[in-house]
Amino acid sequence: MSRIAQDRAVRTREALIISAAEIFDEFGYAGAGVTKILERAGVTTGAMYFHFKSKSELATAVMSAQQQSIEPPQGSHGLQRLVDITLVWAVRLRTDPLLRAGVRLSVEQGSFGLQDATAFLNWRDAIVECLDVARDEGDLLADADPHAIAEFLVGACTGVQLYSQLISGREDLLRRTVGMWRMLLPGIATPQARQRVLLDADRGYAV
Amino acid sequence: MSRIAQDRAVRTREALIISAAEIFDEFGYAGAGVTKILERAGVTTGAMYFHFKSKSELATAVMSAQQQSIEPPQGSHGLQRLVDITLVWAVRLRTDPLLRAGVRLSVEQGSFGLQDATAFLNWRDAIVECLDVARDEGDLLADADPHAIAEFLVGACTGVQLYSQLISGREDLLRRTVGMWRMLLPGIATPQARQRVLLDADRGYAV
Structure with a gap:
């Protein structure tokens, strides 16, 4: 494939994932028509099938793309970066x-017959990376296991956002996330690290 | 209604909830036909509509009945009872x-247009009850808030079971639940209480 064709293919794939995400977000998996996604993306059926064979493959790609949306404040690292x-x-x-x-798709995937842990494992790996730095800097308790903490955090965050969604349409999710860290830090971080880590809700808006 | 008719109505309602749960568990919400549920329960359409106007009402009742399945070891109370x-x-x-x-229905309910927090709030209230006892017995840290802890626990458990289901079909859920307590207890319980609370996985099988 020429460089230009390659660039176009990458852009088409991106457009499909973004449009599919918008439609899945609005209508859920069952309510998301492929035609609607193609129209939104301005892509032909043929072009879609070059990248994705089915709506289910599109859903899998959307689930895996979650982390693209997250950019923590510049300069933070280790435990602070994780928070x-x-x-x-x-x-x-x-x-x-x-x-x-x-x-949404990750949580509801059972309803459309998927059982794909990829997105959860990607989050786990990103969290382990932060925790490994924290451990190297002496910020974790001696018996803290980055892998076990990361797996728990992925589950806990998934459930906390679901609870928050049902209770408040996620309006209170930031407050709940700060509260989670207040409960969790004593079990994983040294007293010195706990004093240093900033839990200001404002940091959620930082770039 | 006579006493006999009342008893029969209670039994019919119970049978419907149990049968619906079995069918929902096996096929999910979308795949669960009302006819299948009625056959399994040995109940007529008319009898069902006396109790539940729709599949959605049945699903709501199944979500709310979760705690009937849980009977913690006799004699445990407060923090130990919660664990x-x-x-x-x-x-x-x-x-x-x-x-x-x-x-399953609580987690996937968005996929069939429900947004019902009742089951989550019932769990929260049951947890607050245990934590209030724990606080009265001096087992919680001074700044521990039973309500906030309970809400976090409901979310965390919901997410941890989903993660465990995707990774291992829930085979490792008991181990993960013990691990959750090891991470969480330092942030909510006094050192004395932490020493006393038993986290043996065996307790999950006790009656």
């Missing part, structure tokens, strides 16, 4: 269609 | 259709 990622996530989950659709 | 409830939950979620369907 920041969750705060930004809590804010963006209220407005970003790619993130909203990814989370 | 025990989650361990029994982790075990029974592998086999009990009423619990499995309740949790």
Whole structure:
């Protein structure tokens, strides 16, 4: 494929994922028609099938693209970076269609016969990366296991956003995320690290 | 209504909820036909409509009935009772259709247009009850808020079971639940209470 054709293919794929996310976010999996997605993306059926063989493949791609929406405040690293990622996530989950659709599909996937843990494992790996830095810097308790903490966090965040969605349409998700860290930090971080880590809700809006 | 007719109505309602749970657990909401549920329950359409006007009302009743499946070890109370409830939950979620369907429908309800927090709020209230006892016994840290902890726990457990389901078909859920408590207890319970609380996975099987 020529460079120009390659660029076009990448753009088409991106447009399909974004449009699919918007439609999935609005209508859910069952209500999302492929025709609607193609119209929104301005893409032909043939072009879609070059990238995705089915609506289910599109849903899988949307689920896997969640992390593209998250950019934690520059310069933060280790434990602070992990906290920041969750705060930004809590804010963006209220407005970003790619993130909203990814989370919605991940949670509801059983209803359309999927069982794909990829998005959860991607989050786990991103969290382990932060926790490994935190451990190297001496910020974690001696018996804290980055892998186990990361798996718990992925589950906990998934459930907390679902609870928040049912109770408040996610209006209180940022506050709940801060509260989660207040409960969790004593079990994973050293007292020194806990004093240093900033839990201001404002950080969820930082770039 | 005579006493006999009342008893029969209660039994019919119970049979419908149990049968609906079995069918929802197996086929999900979309795949669960009302005819299948009626056949399984041995109930006529007319008898069903006396109790439930629609499949959606049946689903709501199944979601709300989750706690009927949980009986923690006798004699445990306060913080230990709360831990025990989650361990029994982790075990029974592998086999009990009423619990499995309740949790599945609660998580997937967005896919069929429901937004019903009742089951989550029932869990929250049951947890607050245990935590209030724990607080009265001096087992909680001074700044621990039973209501906030309970809301976080409902979300966390919901997400952890979903993660466990995707990774292992819930085979590792009991282990993950024990791990959750090891991470959480330092943030909510006094050192004395933490030493006393038993986290043996075996307690999930106790009656």
